[in-house]
Structures are given as C-alpha cells and as structure tokens.
Amino acid sequence: MDDEREFLDWFATTWLLAEEALHDGDAGPRFETWSTNAPVTLYGAWLNATNVQQAHEVFRSLERSLSDFVDEQIDLIAHGVSGDLAYTVHREHTRTTVRGEVSDYVLRTTQVYRREDGTWKVVHRHADPDPSPTEGGSP
Numbered sequence: 001m002d003d004e005r006e007f008l009d010w011f012a013t014t015w016l017l018a019e020e021a022l023h024d025g026d027a028g029p030r031f032e033t034w035s036t037n038a039p040v041t042l043y044g045a046w047l048n049a050t051n052v053q054q055a056h057e058v059f060r061s062l063e064r065s066l067s068d069f070v071d072e073q074i075d076l077i078a079h080g081v082s083g084d085l086a087y088t089v090h091r092e093h094t095r096t097t098v099r100g101e102v103s104d105y106v107l108r109t110t111q112v113y114r115r116e117d118g119t120w121k122v123v124h125r126h127a128d129p130d131p132s133p134t135e136g137g138s139p
Contacts, residue, residue, distance in 0.1 A: 004081045007113070010120045011088065016074065023096040024069035027059040034059075035114060035121035043126040045107050068097040084115035091130060106130035 018029035034040065034055060042049040042058055049055040075091040092107045112124035 003083070007081045007086045007120055008079070011076075011079075015120075015122070016072070019092070020069055020072055022059070022062055023066050023072060023094055025063055025067040027063035030059050031056065033120075033122055035116060035123045037114075037116060037121075037123075039123065041124045045105075045127050045129055065099050066096055068102075070095040070102075072096075086113040086115075086120065087111065088113075092127070106132075 015033050018033045021027075021029040034052075036052050038051060040049070040052045040055050042055050044058065047058045047061060049058050071094070073093040075093070076088060077091065078087075078089040080087050088109070088111050090109050090111075092109055093104075094107070095102070095104045097103065106129070107127040108130050109125065109127040111122055111126075113120050114123045115121070
C-alpha cells in the first residue's frame with residue numbers, strides 16, 4: 001500500500017473513530033492518535049496547548065464537556081503526504097451534547113501528522129468555527 005492510501009485509510013478509520021469517541025465523552029482514543037513527542041501544538045475552537053502535557057489537559061477538559069455523540073461528517077478539502085509527514089485541511093460537521101445541551105457546529109480544521117514507529121500521529125491542529133451564515137457556530 002502506498003503512503004497516501006495508508007494515511008487516508010488511517011484518517012478515515014482510526015482518527016475518525018477517536019474523534020467520535022471524544023465527542024461521546026471518551027478521550028482515550030484521541031490520546032492514541034496524538035504524538036507524545038515534542039513539538040505538539042493545538043489551537044482549538046475552545047482551548048490551546050503548546051506541549052504534550054497541555055494537549056492532554058485539553059483532551060480531558062473536552063472529555064468532561066462532551067457527551068451523547070450523534071454524528072460527525074468530515075469534508076476533506078485538501079491533503080498531502082510526503083514520506084513520514086502529512087497534512088489535512090477539512091471541515092468537521094458535528095452533532096453532540098456540549099455541557100448538557102445538544103449542539104451542531106462546523107469547524108474549519110488544519111492538521112499536521114507525523115508517522116512515528118509506523119503509526120500516524122497528530123502533531124498540530126488548528127480549528128475554528130466556520131463563520132458561514134448557513135453553517136457553523138461554536139461548540
């Protein structure tokens with residue numbers, strides 16, 4: 001299997017299932033998809049982190065805030081793979097419960113990945129609410 005196909009398969013399965021679990025109140029799978037090797041950066045729609053420990057704190061905070069996941073659709077806009085590095089630009093359409101209230105929101109997301117010991121890991125994420133008038137909102 002070529003690098004691009006391997007990455008896209010991982011993104012559509014392992015990574016997506018981890019995001020769905022997080023939106024159902026379980027950060028465990030997300031820990032598995034993120035690197036524990038510096039540098040790691042997270043500029044999220046709610047919280048930011050500039051190292052692994054801070055990223056884990058963000059994941060735990062999200063785990064406490066999210067529950068009762070309903071649906072997530074990913075619109076992959078662009079991606080690239082070069083050896084052990086990859087990136088995605090995508091929109092995340094999510095319906096879940098946030099702090100006890102059902103919420104629909106769309107995030108514009110850019111992520112960078114690094115293959116570590118044969119497994120893809122997220123090393124950078126930037127996400128913000130999609131400002132379009134027909135979609136978007138904030139989690």
